[in-house]
Amino acid sequence: MTSHPDGPVLEARGVSVRFRTRAGEARALDGADLRVRAGEIVALVGESGSGKTTLARTLVGVQRPTEGQVLLDGTPLPTRAKALAPFRRRVQMVLQDPAGALNPRHTVYDSVAEGLRLHGLSQGADGRGEEQQVADALSAAGLRPPEPLFLRYPHELSGGQRQRVLIAGALALSPQLLVADEPVSALDASIRGEVLALLLSLRETLGLGVLVVTHDLGLAWNVADRTAVMYLGRVVEEGPTEQVLTDPQHPYTQALLSVVPEVEGLAPQVLRGEVPDPTHVPAGCRFHPRCPALADGRAEAAGVAAACRGTALPVLPIAEDGAHRAACHLVTPPG
Amino acid sequence: MSAEARVEPGAPVLAVEDLHLTYVTADGDVPALRGVSLEVRSGEVLGLAGESGCGKSSLASTVLRLQPASARVSGRVLVSGEDVLTLRWGALRAVRWAGASIVFQGALHSLDPVQRVGHQIEEPIALHEPGTSPAERRRRVAELLEQVGLPAARARAYPHQLSGGQRQRVMIAMALACRPDLVVADEPTTALDVMVQAQVLALLSELVRGSGVAMVLISHDLSVLGQMSDRVAVMYAGRVVEQGPASAVLGDARHPYAAALSGAFPRVGDPAARFAPSGLPGDPPDLRSLPPGCPFAPRCHRAAPTCAEAEPALLPLAVPSGPTSAAGPAGPAGPAGPRERLAACVRLEES
Numbered sequence: 001m002t003s004h005p006d007g008p009v010l011e012a013r014g015v016s017v018r019f020r021t022r023a024g025e026a027r028a029l030d031g032a033d034l035r036v037r038a039g040e041i042v043a044l045v046g047e048s049g050s051g052k053t054t055l056a057r058t059l060v061g062v063q064r065p066t067e068g069q070v071l072l073d074g075t076p077l078p079t080r081a082k083a084l085a086p087f088r089r090r091v092q093m094v095l096q097d098p099a100g101a102l103n104p105r106h107t108v109y110d111s112v113a114e115g116l117r118l119h120g121l122s123q124g125a126d127g128r129g130e131e132q133q134v135a136d137a138l139s140a141a142g143l144r145p146p147e148p149l150f151l152r153y154p155h156e157l158s159g160g161q162r163q164r165v166l167i168a169g170a171l172a173l174s175p176q177l178l179v180a181d182e183p184v185s186a187l188d189a190s191i192r193g194e195v196l197a198l199l200l201s202l203r204e205t206l207g208l209g210v211l212v213v214t215h216d217l218g219l220a221w222n223v224a225d226r227t228a229v230m231y232l233g234r235v236v237e238e239g240p241t242e243q244v245l246t247d248p249q250h251p252y253t254q255a256l257l258s259v260v261p262e263v264e265g266l267a268p269q270v271l272r273g274e275v276p277d278p279t280h281v282p283a284g285c286r287f288h289p290r291c292p293a294l295a296d297g298r299a300e301a302a303g304v305a306a307a308c309r310g311t312a313l314p315v316l317p318i319a320e321d322g323a324h325r326a327a328c329h330l331v332t333p334p335g
Numbered sequence: 336m337s338a339e340a341r342v343e344p345g346a347p348v349l350a351v352e353d354l355h356l357t358y359v360t361a362d363g364d365v366p367a368l369r370g371v372s373l374e375v376r377s378g379e380v381l382g383l384a385g386e387s388g389c390g391k392s393s394l395a396s397t398v399l400r401l402q403p404a405s406a407r408v409s410g411r412v413l414v415s416g417e418d419v420l421t422l423r424w425g426a427l428r429a430v431r432w433a434g435a436s437i438v439f440q441g442a443l444h445s446l447d448p449v450q451r452v453g454h455q456i457e458e459p460i461a462l463h464e465p466g467t468s469p470a471e472r473r474r475r476v477a478e479l480l481e482q483v484g485l486p487a488a489r490a491r492a493y494p495h496q497l498s499g500g501q502r503q504r505v506m507i508a509m510a511l512a513c514r515p516d517l518v519v520a521d522e523p524t525t526a527l528d529v530m531v532q533a534q535v536l537a538l539l540s541e542l543v544r545g546s547g548v549a550m551v552l553i554s555h556d557l558s559v560l561g562q563m564s565d566r567v568a569v570m571y572a573g574r575v576v577e578q579g580p581a582s583a584v585l586g587d588a589r590h591p592y593a594a595a596l597s598g599a600f601p602r603v604g605d606p607a608a609r610f611a612p613s614g615l616p617g618d619p620p621d622l623r624s625l626p627p628g629c630p631f632a633p634r635c636h637r638a639a640p641t642c643a644e645a646e647p648a649l650l651p652l653a654v655p656s657g658p659t660s661a662a663g664p665a666g667p668a669g670p671a672g673p674r675e676r677l678a679a680c681v682r683l684e685e686s
């Protein structure tokens with residue numbers, strides 16, 4: 001792993017986000033811990049509605065946590081918008097272009113320069129003017145030479161190029177960390193590889209830390225040093241990607257891996273029921289109503305079935321040693 | 336089941352022969368299908384792959400003659416032996432739903448929001464089998480819902496009361512309502528969550544295995560096709576560029592485009608894919624101005640001057656196929672049957 005132990009670190013500690021909905025209070029995040037270091041790519045995976053986007057938005061300061069804290073280098077994020085500006089520059093969010101993140105009426109140049117202007121950085125501290133900074137950001141995003149692209153509009157670019165322009169817009173602000181929510185999920189498979197290769201090269205050349213939110217486990221296998229699995233507002237398993245994806249410990253991760261077509265040779269365990277409901281988080285282990293290990297008697301045999309139904313699991317703490325952990329009574333029997 | 340009644344065993348339920356489709360637009364002609372030949376037998380799943388815009392949905396619509404009236408079409412589409420493209424209107428209506436039905440791409444939003452889903456499933460039955468009594472039809476709807484894993488009582492639900500996965504099941508129940516011999520499913524799981532996708536795919540597999548329908552399954556996701564299909568056809572710029580048994584096409588693709596596409600779907604656990612995402616540089620082709628020769632040549636790492644001379648024909652590959660030795664086609668040994676392992680690349684002969 002190439003993580004820089006002294007580089008910046010972004011952490012969520014015990015973060016909860018609750019929304020008031022007609023069906024009651026939705027616990028979109030319910031005590032999530034996560035850490036992304038410079039020089040490291042972390043994949044955040046899980047079912048739809050598990051809270052991935054909410055955690056990503058909280059980590060970049062767009063969503064204010066109801067409880068818990070986001071820390072950059074150990075300093076809690078300020079809550080006042082003004083005080084947030086320098087933080088926002090260091091931690092950039094990359095959106096997905098097919099969702100219309102690029103303004104169709106803006107040229108490539110203006111799209112990339114927008115963030116610089118917004119932050120009053122058109123004249124860079126290092127003496128680079130706006131044009132030079134835009135050119136450098138486009139080059140860093142692999143759009144070389146950048147000048148011929150300056151005056152193009154989004155419809156004149158390929159899907160992969162548009163996604164690179166968005167990444168360039170984030171890079172223009174010289175961030176230390178990127179948070180990318182499904183950066184390639186709407187792109188053709190053939191184009192996806194080029195954007196993923198870019199993330200890997202930014203990690204190598206700039207020491208950038210990246211959190212990629214994805215439902216695609218093949219993508220996590222392609223680029224992520226570590227993988228965190230979310231279920232119903234919490235990280236339930238986390239560790240080095242090789243371990244999490246080839247030797248999953250949590251019954252939810254095991255089920256998820258058994259049904260994705262990118263994984264061969266596992267007997268599929270299709271979980272019954274629809275996507276879990278954050279307005280009704282089950283007592284005990286939040287996964288227990290759908291848990292195959294509880295249903296097939298493994299939890300009973302291990303003597304933890306009662307705990308599965310009645311004893312809540314602690315929030316998985318951030319591991320100091322980069323170890324592989326899972327929040328499951330079977331894995332760590334209650335004491 | 337009706338499949339046995341209408342189709343001889345072993346005869347193709349669907350045979351597409353040299354199908355061409357050109358959209359006529361204000362900006363000029365768009366040749367979306369440029370000579371596609373395929374066949375699917377009863378109980379068989381043919382997977383159709385290829386990047387956005389290669390013509391997958393165009394093929395799906397044309398199989399049911401649902402292409403725009405202004406489009407130019409040639410070739411044949413035989414559904415249980417009858418040419419859909421030349422059928423009279425009345426006979427065509429009988430083929431739609433009962434002969435072949437389609438689950439449309441993006442269908443999650445195509446249910447009527449103000450009609451109960453049971454009523455929507457019942458409609459094609461009432462249309463095609465006017466002799467059935469309302470009670471019989473309601474019983475059929477209940478059976479269909481159970482067949483797709485929904486409680487019969489959900490017939491009374493409106494679409495907005497169902498989740499995405501449940502709505503997709505309703506669409507599948509509709510497609511099955513008139514017991515078709517052929518189902519064309521265009522990206523049936525694309526908008527769905529992984530776990531719900533697994534449920535819908537398991538349902539589709541059961542239907543094919545249990546009732547012998549033939550299925551064309553369209554997906555941009557090769558790993559889905561690998562799991563579901565008996566045979567796979569890969570399209571590029573309106574043509575099939577490689578086809579054959581699913582495991583062969585996905586595990587050992589010969590056409591450079593098919594190989595690039597399958598490389599873009601890493602297998603979790605494969606050390607070769609770790610920190611090595613693979614893709615394909617360059618832009619998808621513009622159908623309005625295709626280059627001469629092989630349309631993939633501008634993006635192809637194996638392209639040679641000969642590639643620009645003529646568009647390569649889809650030819651049989653030598654079988655058995657070793658990794659390097661037997662990569663060339665068998666040569667013009669006879670007419671290329673649409674079931675053989677085929678690829679369209681002149682460079683395969685030279686390796």
Ligand SMILES: Nc1ncnc2c1ncn2[C@@H]1O[C@H](COP(=O)(O)OP(=O)(O)OP(=O)(O)O)[C@@H](O)[C@H]1O
Nearest residue numbers: 019021026028047048049050051052053054055278
């Ligand atoms: N503004 C909001 N108001 C109410 N509920 C919300 C809001 N935003 C998110 N939620 C709910 O919080 C839960 C988590 O949502 P989130 O978007 O974080 O999930 P996700 O893991 O990103 O899902 P997906 O894979 O579908 O993008 C969901 O149940 C969602 O409905």
Ligand SMILES: Nc1ncnc2c1ncn2[C@@H]1O[C@H](COP(=O)(O)OP(=O)(O)OP(=O)(O)O)[C@@H](O)[C@H]1O
Nearest residue numbers: 358360365367386387388389390391392393394622
């Ligand atoms: N009604 C239409 N009029 C004109 N051009 C069309 C029409 N429908 C499709 N096309 C064009 O025909 C080509 C093939 O489109 P088609 O929808 O068949 O692709 P596809 O393989 O299904 O793509 P996707 O994976 O994005 O669904 C594209 O270039 C598309 O822009």
Ligand code: SF4
Nearest residue numbers: 285288291308328329
């Ligand atoms: S704690 Fe019990 S119910 Fe929860 S995942 Fe582990 S075995 Fe299943």
Ligand SMILES: [Mg+2]
Nearest residue numbers: 052053054181
């Ligand atoms: Mg999301």
Ligand SMILES: [Mg+2]
Nearest residue numbers: 391392393440
């Ligand atoms: Mg389509």
